[in-house]
C-alpha cells in the first residue's frame with residue numbers, strides 16, 4: 085500500500101464516518117397540535133423548526149403533525165407523559181386536568197388585553213406556573229398563544245347574555261369555562277376539538293367559541309352563521325415536551341429547545357395579532373355575520389359568580405397576583 089493510497093483510504097473513511105455520525109445524530113422531534121397547517125400554531129412550528137435545526141446544526145429535525153393527527157389536546161398531553169409524543173402545542177383548556185394551578189388562566193375576563201396576558205405569562209407568574217407544570221410529569225418549554233375567544237353559532241345574532249341563553253355550545257374540557265357558560269344559561273357541551281366540525285355540521289351543538297385564527301383556519305365559518313366578538317376569555321397556549329425526551333437531552337440541547345420554543349411563541353403571537361383584524365374581515369367576506377358592538381360588561385357581570393368554582397378550590401392568591409399585575 086502506497087502512502088497516497090493510505091491517505092486516500094483515510095480520507096474516505098473519515099468522510100464515511102462523518103456521514104454516519106450526522107445520520108445517526110439527526111433525531112426527529114415530533115410536534116403535535118390540533119389546528120390546521122395554516123394556523124397560528126403552525127406558524128409557530130415553522131419558527132420552532134427553523135430555530136432548533138439551526139441551533140443544533142442539524143442534530144435535530146422537526147416533524148409537524150397538525151389537525152389533531154395525534155389526537156385531541158387532552159390525549160396528546162397524556163401521550164407526552166408516557167413518551168409516545170415528543171412535543172405538543174396546546175391551549176391551556178385541558179391542562180388544568182393535569183396541573184390544576186393553571187386553571188386560574190382560564191377564568192373569564194381575567195386579562196384586559198393581549199399586552200397584559202403576554203406580560204404575565206412572560207414574567208414571574210408565568211415562570212411559577214411553568215415550574216408547577218414541571219412538577220407534574222410534563223415539561224413547559226414556553227408560553228405561546230391561542231387568543232381571545234369569541235362566540236359563534238348557527239341560530240341567531242348574540243349581542244347580550246340573554247341572547248345566548250338556551251344555546252348548546254361546545255366548550256373545551258375545562259371546568260372554569262363550563263361554569264362560566266352555565267351562569268349564562270348556555271348548555272356547555274365539552275368535546276375534543278377534532279370532533280367539533282362534524283358536531284356543528286350535524287347540529288349536535290349550535291355553536292362554539294374560539295379565537296379568530298381558529299374559526300378562520302379550521303373552516304368553522306362553513307358551519308356557523310353568527311359570530312359575536314365577546315372576547316370572553318383569553319386562551320393561553322403552551323409548548324410542552326415529554327419528560328422522556330427531556331431526560332435524554334444534555335443541558336446545551338435543552339437550551340436549544342427552549343430558545344426554539346420561544347421563537348415559535350413569538351411567531352404565533354404575531355400571527356394572532358395580525359388575524360385579530362385581518363381575520364375578522366376575511367370571515368365577513370366568507371359570509372359570517374359579525375357582531376362587533378358588544379357590551380362586554382354585561383357578559384362579565386353574568387359570568388362573575390363562576391369565579392367561586394376556582395376560588396373555593398384554590399383560593400385567591402394567584403388571582404390577586406394576576407389582577408395586581410395590571
Ligand code: PAF
Nearest residue numbers: 118174175230256277298
Ligand atoms: O377549542 C379548542 O379546543 C382550542 O382552542 C383549539 C382549537 C384546540 C386550539 O388550542
